[in-house]
Amino acid sequence: MKKIILMAVAVFTMLCGASSCKSQKTLSEATTVADPADEVTEIAPIQYTKPAQTTTSAAVVQNTPAPVVVQQQPAVKDRTEKVYVVESTDNNKLKGFNVIVGSFGSKTNAENQKNKMIGRGYKAFLVRNESGMYRVVAASFDTREAATSIRDMIRTTYATESGTCAEAWLLIPQK
DSSP, X not given: OHHHXXXXXXXXXXXXXXHHSSOOOOHHHHHHOOOTTSXXXXXXXXXXXXXXXXXXXXXXXXXXXXXXXOOOOOSSOOEEEOEEESSOSXXXXXXXXXXXXXXXXXXXXXXXXXXXXXXXXXOOEEEEETTSOEEEEEEEESSHHHHHHHHHHHHHHTTXXXXXXXXXXXXXXXX
């Protein structure tokens, strides 16, 4: 009986040990940063051609399909919600399209992220929604194009910063 229990424990230990030694990655780390220890193999794209047809003309034409371009989807979709500027009477700071780099239930955490963005040269400020969540606005614009451009630049520049700037998104305030 003891031998069976010892065998079961040994098998269990081997199975659990083999699967739990790998490091866990968050979704944003797994999709944005390659681990230098990971082996990367490049694969050449497959090109399909039509087989040549026998014709009476001297020239044979081969058609090669155009490569398929896959566009990257935004990490987080744009949102529309009713918000107001925190600790300011200047509601003109809040424009039609706002780049959000953090969302917090705690004002202290939101202030820390805001100060980090100010240190990076942004005119960051806080807004609060009707649910009580604090949003850190890195920049505010009148046009979607300008806001999207800055949002994408922030995502690229701070791609390894999990949980905040790497998932920057646009907020369109409701009136």
